[in-house]
Amino acid sequence: MTSAPSSTTAGENDERVADRTAYEAVIERLSKASVDKHWEPYRDIPWDDPEFRVDQADPRWELPEVDKLGGHPWYRSRSPEVRARIGLWRVATAMKIGLQFENLLKRGLLNYAYRLPNGSPEFRYVYHETIEEGHHGMMFQEFVNRTKLPIRGMPRPLSLVAQIAPWIPLISTELFFVFVLGGEDPIDHVQRKVLKDGRAHHPLEETIMRIHIAEEARHISFARHYLRSRVPRMPRHRRMLLSVISPVVLGVMARIMLAPPGPMIRHFRVPAGVVAEIYRDNPAARREIRDSVGRTRELCAEIGLLNVVSRKVWQAMGIWAEPRR
Ligand SMILES: [Fe+2]
Numbered sequence: 001m002t003s004a005p006s007s008t009t010a011g012e013n014d015e016r017v018a019d020r021t022a023y024e025a026v027i028e029r030l031s032k033a034s035v036d037k038h039w040e041p042y043r044d045i046p047w048d049d050p051e052f053r054v055d056q057a058d059p060r061w062e063l064p065e066v067d068k069l070g071g072h073p074w075y076r077s078r079s080p081e082v083r084a085r086i087g088l089w090r091v092a093t094a095m096k097i098g099l100q101f102e103n104l105l106k107r108g109l110l111n112y113a114y115r116l117p118n119g120s121p122e123f124r125y126v127y128h129e130t131i132e133e134g135h136h137g138m139m140f141q142e143f144v145n146r147t148k149l150p151i152r153g154m155p156r157p158l159s160l161v162a163q164i165a166p167w168i169p170l171i172s173t174e175l176f177f178v179f180v181l182g183g184e185d186p187i188d189h190v191q192r193k194v195l196k197d198g199r200a201h202h203p204l205e206e207t208i209m210r211i212h213i214a215e216e217a218r219h220i221s222f223a224r225h226y227l228r229s230r231v232p233r234m235p236r237h238r239r240m241l242l243s244v245i246s247p248v249v250l251g252v253m254a255r256i257m258l259a260p261p262g263p264m265i266r267h268f269r270v271p272a273g274v275v276a277e278i279y280r281d282n283p284a285a286r287r288e289i290r291d292s293v294g295r296t297r298e299l300c301a302e303i304g305l306l307n308v309v310s311r312k313v314w315q316a317m318g319i320w321a322e323p324r325r
């Protein structure tokens with residue numbers, strides 16, 4: 001390797017120290033915020049309040065007309081009770097898949113933290129995040145239990161493949177945090193959209209979403225800062241590899257998070273034509289998948305993960321849009 005002129009090296013070192021200091025300040029701020037502002041499901045959610053009771057026929061579970069399935073004539077011609085149960089089934093499935101993803105995520109975070117050296121600021125933050133994700137898992141599962149519906153999460157083959165995720169940090173911590181964003185960003189995107197749709201939501205659903213969005217903002221921030229500080233310094237060949245694998249991970253994750261629940265389709269006998277029309281041949285469904293990874297796509301552009309080859313992979317995965325900057 002050719003060494004750079006010493007004056008430049010000194011300048012770069014200064015910059016690196018400044019970068020490192022700013023990065024560590026962010027982690028410290030996130031750790032402090034985790035202490036100051038956090039929620040516990042069995043302390044902060046009034047599960048047994050009659051207002052929070054989950055009734056399968058509650059019209060507040062019905063999907064709105066702007067929803068892809070909710071606006072379809074097949075859905076609109078069901079009875080109000082069936083419409084409500086389908087809506088509830090979908091919310092509960094998203095929570096079940098969310099808690100399965102977060103289970104993999106927690107195990108991965110612990111594998112990452114296991115190898116961190118003494119004094120590493122990431123250690124404390126990653127433990128805060130793991131604890132919060134533990135609370136999210138309990139909160140989501142409690143909701144699923146209270147629906148009394150036979151909710152299943154990820155399809156079994158996918159769930160088996162997903163068991164490799166906790167081991168990704170042993171190969172590449174950068175790829176692991178891309179995987180983290182791949183799950184967290186689409187969930188966050190959907191939850192924020194639901195809260196902003198101007199409808200009256202069930203108070204339990206609304207409380208869970210608000211808690212989740214508030215704590216996830218820190219998790220997403222950590223993953224983004226981590227990647228921002230690490231990726232530009234990766235050796236060129238590893239960065240190239242990461243740039244190509246990232247869109248594959250992100251495309252698969254977004255589809256897992258936003259796909260129609262198979263057991264729901266079978267239970268309510270949703271005709272195959274309707275499913276295809278809503279989820280497969282629908283430009284709005286494709287746009288939703290593309291939009292749900294929008295922020296991560298912008299980040300990849302910013303940290304040097306877009307090149308001629310990786311761009312092709314983003315396109316092939318159906319999640320490409322020209323970055324804004
Ligand atoms: Fe979470």
Ligand SMILES: [Fe+2]
Nearest residue numbers: 133184216219
């Ligand atoms: Fe999270």
